[in-house]
Amino acid sequence: MIKSPLKSKVDSRDGKLAMAHLYVAFIALLVGGLAGLLQVLVRSGKFQLPAGIGYYQILTVHGVVLGLVLTTFFIMGFQLSVVSKTAGTFTGKQRTVGWIGFWIMTIGTIAAAVMILLNKASVLYTFYAPLQAHFIFYLGLTLVVVGSWTVGAAIIMKYAEWRRANPGQQSPLLTFMALVNTLMWIVATIGVAATVLIQLLPWSLGWVDTVNVAVSRTLFWYFGHPLVYFWLLPAYMVWYAIIPKIIGGKIFSDSLARMSFILFLLFSIPVGFHHQLLEPGIDAAWKFLQVVLTFAVVIPSLMTAFSLFASFETFGRSKGAKGLFGWLKKLPWGDARFTVPFIGMVAFIPAGAGGIVNASHQMNQVIHNTIWVTGHFHLTVATAVVLTFFGAAFWLVPHLTGRKLTKKMNKLALIQGSLWAIGMTFMSGAMHAAGLLGAPRRSAFSDYGGSAQAAEWIPYQIAQAVGGSILFIAIILMLYIFINLAFFAPKGEQEFPVGEALHPEEKAPMVFENWKLWLGITVLLILFAYTIPFIDLIQNAPPGSKGFKLW
Template identity: 80%
Template sequence: MKTAALKTVDRRDGKLAMAHFYVAFIALALGGLAGLLQTLVRSGKFELPAGIGYYQILTVHGVVLGLVLTTFFIMGFQLAAVSKTSGTLTNRQRLIGWIGFWLMTAGTLMAAAMILLNKASVLYTFYAPLQAHALFYIGLTLVIVGSWLDGAAIIMAYARWRKANPGKPSPLLTFMSLVNTILWIVATIGVASTVLIQLLPWSLGLVDRVDVLVSRTLFWYFGHPLVYFWLLPAYMAWYVVIPKVIGGKIFSDSLARMSFILFLLFSIPVGFHHQLTEPGIDPAWKFLQVILTFLVIIPSLMTAFSLFATFESYGRSKGATGLFGWVKVLPWEDARFTVPFIGMLSFIPAGAGGIINASHQLNQVVHNTIWITGHFHLTLATAVILTFFGITYWLVPHLTGRTLTKALNKLAIIQAVFWAVGMTFMSGAMHAAGLLGAPRRSSYSEYGGAAQAAEWIPYQVAQAIGGSILFLGIILMLYIFINLAFFAPKGEEEFPVGETSEKAEKTPMVFENWKLWLGITVLLILFAYTIPFIDMIENAPIGSKGYKLW
């Protein structure tokens, strides 16, 4: 089916995408409540009722928002994007997508039940030697397998389009969805390995111990590309949707594709920069992965250049002059633009903080302090989530046959302001407290009012204020989502897909050469991890039953 002939996403595909969004926004409600309770506990002015544990709600917050909300939203968005730009999914592709959705949902319910029963208070990272109930690990495995099936539907849709259009570059949104899907599948091999080979047998009592270093290394093999799995859908909206929303053109199709390929190449073999303080890994390999981490800055800067070139080109076409004259002509009254734009701006300090986190020496200052949590909330919880909200404002009514009314549009901008203000308080206080040595993950009560802990109290109160404002923003977001899904007036809402500028260079077909890009990705991973893994396994401690703990 020709892309130009598609005006709206097929209703059957829309139902599949919306099913993912329903779970995502339920996760937003539960995870947001847990986050509010966390900040109140850390302020030292509030105690959890009914015997609920601090680390229990900390696990709920991290797992439900960091893994469940993001994975469901991203898969729903990418399925809709592929259906829009490459043609309606086939019955087989849609069936695979539905099987993936139900597996993910079943896995989420299993993992959530264990957390709520306080049998899996192992935090978002679920590091050994913290141990959860076996059903928690089985649930996580089902979420990953289900997401692979969603990804399979996306890959099949891409392959079908390529077969029907030989010699042509694939639609940009489909290409981007494919890259992010491949990144996710390759990255989740690490976490699936540690869960199935180490943590699940250990939880079932089949082995008495696990190799903690190997487990953490496999987690961070997954954990850092996970950040880009979150980020790339936001980049999809920034590159392709925002130009259409403002009435401009995509600055360069080729530059957008190149930035996504670079993220695929450089985001996976960099997990050691999360383990810079850990023994057992040769410093030379840590330093190598720090260098690879810094290479990811390149596609981020490419993205910033492309976006602001798009904005300036549009402004000049409207007669704007001067260095920043184009700012005045952007559609600030349109939530579809303004909300993601706030997310874009937040990514500037977030990126600067990421450079500090990945630096060989500066990391020593902030490692395992609440600075890291503050950075996390600028990247995922602001840049990414605000962009996801911006996508919601046009995609949900597009899929449900409704419209974004003026009242809901205005409320969406108010919601984004709440979010920005709340995150400024909370993330800013986290960064400041982190520089004073306040630890990550811990509550004030654990320090018994020690002098050092007392120094952190003003910042923890600021976090509670920010968290409360953010929770109001979550309530507003849920209200908008429910209206767009069920109660807004019937009508047609545009699925904005930008066109490339006439001045842009022709897109080369080398970007569709997956043997090349996947081959380089595998080589980089093998280069960065093979020798360190051999070293870890050869030098693993001997278990009580006489075997190496791997």
């Protein structure tokens, strides 16, 4: 197999583009984290928001800014950097496309954020009908999506250029992974773009009087579940292809990694109905089909877990580890670039188990619309994904800015990761427990009333406040580390770790690069899972599905 040589450093022009995305992401971390802190304090019943700020206003800020803005900007910056590193420097045209996409996303983010802060878009993170926001909010979200497509176009252009220059060769693993995630994101966001442009924007402008609420929710969840994998796959990129290099080992299997990403592309999108199991208007047979497809995603998740721990064990054995778990002692626990993402990996085990509960029809009825679901999100995106992003930032930021991760910053990073784990154990654990007792999600303390059942939830709400406070301290510490690595750390060369396959002679099948095949199967699965249910929702819609204005 002919291997394309890796550059030692990402081109500084590409680095500036990637860092621009990271700057916005970490500003979003501060804003969204503060909103989250206020949110758990209010839920504890011991704090009231000042200056007429509404609970659902800060709830929307927290969800949109962290769930959409932080993740999208970080992921796009990260993917640009790994493609530049492994497939080569972007051309001037490709880089220009990337910058155009960045500015479109940024303008859209500012527009949406202003409407939320003015309390004209307190429509929660999901923002589907019947809640209605100011039209500028929807316009801003549209720009964020279109901008992300434009950044994604730069990645696709670079991949296509590499394939033309290297016919018959498999693409670099990280470039391949970034491309899969980009394609999945583009296909998935068609749903949210459709509901915003066709339904919500005309409705908010007064051009139409009614919207089909069931269609709005279905289009959102067509997007809302693959959004989880859009968050998750960059973390998988770090786990599969970067962590092995950091620990001094090898990627267990290049082919297995590519196959798992293809399976995520196929099975992550046509599964939105498992978020709508208790909603009317959707035939139970179609819900069952999508639940089956949801469980199919467990397969690449288990493949990933096997590959990761196989890489760890292979490395440990090469260092002389003995016994069933002796290899654990050989891992570099003093290196934050490994330890912080590893905490995220461990958190993903109970997070995945909770996801199985959410997608199971009978068990879903126990926890549906309870704060258990919020706890699940905080284990998946806010722990497994975010801690992996933090771990990646510890080497990515200094690499892109020409600085070094010092021993002091590494020690602070270990403390930061530990604080995050402790805070999330309190907060997410309390959310899961309160959810099993029936505590609702998306509710302020004042909404509970004085029932005896509500009194049972109070200790768990206080525990959430304690955990949220610890998490906010961890956010401040993370921002300090980020600023230091971006502007004040000593000048130097920080490694951009890219792992090598354990068996490089085993070439992955070229069928993995056949995008007509994989995108074709994806489209067929989506059409099969959604066409008839959508026809039913439209033909059998109740007359006049009006929503509610919040200003």
